[in-house]
Amino acid sequence: MKLEVMTIKKEAYPKYAPGTHVSNKDIINNNITYSWWEPEVQYSWSLGPAYSRFLQELKKGRIIGRTCKKCNRVIVPPRMFCEYCYKPTDDWIYLKDTGTIETYSISYLDPNAKRIKDPILIGVISIDGASPQHGFMHYFNEMKSEEIYIGMKVKAMWKPENERTGSITDIKYFKPLKGGER
Amino acid sequence: MMRKVAVIGAGMTLFRRRLLETGKELSFLATKMAMEDCELEKKDIDMVVMGSAPDAFDGIHMKGENLLDGAAATNKPYVRVFNGGGTGVFAPIAGWWHVASGVADICLVVCEEKMSSCFPHPQTAFQHIWDPIIDRPLHPNLVWLFAMEMNRYMTVYNIKKEDIARVAVKNKRNAVGHPCAQLPDEKITIDDVLNSEVMAWPVQRLDISPPSDGASALILCSEEKVKQFSQDQIWIDGVGWNIDSTMWTNRDLYFPRYVANAAKMAYKMARIQDPREEIDFAEPYDPFDYKELHHMEGLLLCDKGEAPILTREGVTQRDGDLPICPSGGLLGVGNPIAATMGQKVCELYWQLSGNAGKRQIPTDPQVGVGQAWGDIMQMGTVIVLRRG
Numbered sequence: 001m002k003l004e005v006m007t008i009k010k011e012a013y014p015k016y017a018p019g020t021h022v023s024n025k026d027i028i029n030n031n032i033t034y035s036w037w038e039p040e041v042q043y044s045w046s047l048g049p050a051y052s053r054f055l056q057e058l059k060k061g062r063i064i065g066r067t068c069k070k071c072n073r074v075i076v077p078p079r080m081f082c083e084y085c086y087k088p089t090d091d092w093i094y095l096k097d098t099g100t101i102e103t104y105s106i107s108y109l110d111p112n113a114k115r116i117k118d119p120i121l122i123g124v125i126s127i128d129g130a131s132p133q134h135g136f137m138h139y140f141n142e143m144k145s146e147e148i149y150i151g152m153k154v155k156a157m158w159k160p161e162n163e164r165t166g167s168i169t170d171i172k173y174f175k176p177l178k179g180g181e182r
Numbered sequence: 183m184m185r186k187v188a189v190i191g192a193g194m195t196l197f198r199r200r201l202l203e204t205g206k207e208l209s210f211l212a213t214k215m216a217m218e219d220c221e222l223e224k225k226d227i228d229m230v231v232m233g234s235a236p237d238a239f240d241g242i243h244m245k246g247e248n249l250l251d252g253a254a255a256t257n258k259p260y261v262r263v264f265n266g267g268g269t270g271v272f273a274p275i276a277g278w279w280h281v282a283s284g285v286a287d288i289c290l291v292v293c294e295e296k297m298s299s300c301f302p303h304p305q306t307a308f309q310h311i312w313d314p315i316i317d318r319p320l321h322p323n324l325v326w327l328f329a330m331e332m333n334r335y336m337t338v339y340n341i342k343k344e345d346i347a348r349v350a351v352k353n354k355r356n357a358v359g360h361p362c363a364q365l366p367d368e369k370i371t372i373d374d375v376l377n378s379e380v381m382a383w384p385v386q387r388l389d390i391s392p393p394s395d396g397a398s399a400l401i402l403c404s405e406e407k408v409k410q411f412s413q414d415q416i417w418i419d420g421v422g423w424n425i426d427s428t429m430w431t432n433r434d435l436y437f438p439r440y441v442a443n444a445a446k447m448a449y450k451m452a453r454i455q456d457p458r459e460e461i462d463f464a465e466p467y468d469p470f471d472y473k474e475l476h477h478m479e480g481l482l483l484c485d486k487g488e489a490p491i492l493t494r495e496g497v498t499q500r501d502g503d504l505p506i507c508p509s510g511g512l513l514g515v516g517n518p519i520a521a522t523m524g525q526k527v528c529e530l531y532w533q534l535s536g537n538a539g540k541r542q543i544p545t546d547p548q549v550g551v552g553q554a555w556g557d558i559m560q561m562g563t564v565i566v567l568r569r570g
Contacts, residue, residue, distance in 0.1 A: 012539025013219075013532045014524075017361040018211040019196035019203055019396070022298075032202060037241055043314070051315050075432070077316050083427050103337070103435060105329030106383035111321040113305035119383075122326050124431045136316055136431045137330075145383075150337045168316045 191219035194524035197516030206252030233273025238307035266556030295518035339487035347375035357510025359540030364516035394516035398524035420452030441480030441562035462547035
């Protein structure tokens, strides 16, 4: 198509920008009318066979996965079906509590986007014994923010047995794997 | 047999951190502008598609029903679609299938978002999108997710932060010509981005688009009816969408393969064999500066790891060989999640019809691609528009 068929009116769109900006000052000075609501809602999730076993094993200080023989995959966190070949997974398999940092962030934001002074080290750990890039998110500690790197070998730091509740937080964090440690 | 679908009108509101108007009122303002554009009234609209992201932002469950009056949808066939950040391109895709299937001749697509209602910060609402069993007990902040993806991308290709910061600079400068823009800045420099507050390394404050309120609208028309509106048409030539597993810690985040799958679907429909040669400009989703690069690669507009190089060489500037985000993108115009249809699809229409004003690409573009990205780093939505 050639340019000469372009008979459309040449104008600058959008022609105008409707809407009324409200600044922080307007809110502080009560210049706008607003209403307020704080929801009070609670949830209780039943976790199904895969996550239930995973969390029960964490309570015992062990990481467990599932195998998919069709995809030749060792999957963690475990699930009862493989989302790729769409068959039931096959067997439970215990994995190590060591792994590799796949990626990380050094966060100066808390969960509500509030600023914090001491950064949180967070990232994804691929777990030894599972398929490549199979793992979960967790905290890192016992390392400085300038020491962390992608590819770093790490080991789980477990909570004392009597403090574990069957939660991902039964692992306190992952720490650098030391020489000779397994 | 699918029918051809044209875009005949577009509109968008001001994008700001907080707007006085309610979601319904914003929907009305954007829709009114789109109707004025093609001189249609509510009675002329056959069906309506609404796009709006998480209910938790508004604290109104099933907010599609709340918004419908503002979207000219009363007593009409109406549906709300939603896939997080992917919605801004998915809603016009849904509009496309209303017309392509033959059930509607004229379909209005309205996208609305009010992120300011969740107070003091919409981040609190984002806590509810995480897996409740293995992610949420760690109290994650959504910015962590993107920081981790950005770090993986940077590390795999050995990309300097400086080359990512160029995207924020380009888009905030591009936004200077946009009347709706929230964060245009013609003076911003790479150093400004690199020296901005570290939020979650490697993400700094100026790497991120702002939360915003806003709405946008698009009117789609069948081939049979389109002749009455204009002699020259802007056609939706291809659409694609694709989603990867929610188990994001079981995927390598360095490449968005779901975006590539969606792009291949859209290009096949649009009979595009060589996207690098045949696509004149693109509006990839840029809520963070690295995402523009990540998505250029996902859209197969360059090799993996090549997008930062093209950006450094100026190829992606408005007057470059492959202009990227000439609207100013989310980084410059703002990020009212679903309403970014204004930059990702309405902008394609304005550019292709030569009506983008100060933002106009000088090289007479014929084919543009828009893309959005959403859910837990897993959803790709792609649309191809062509003049002809």
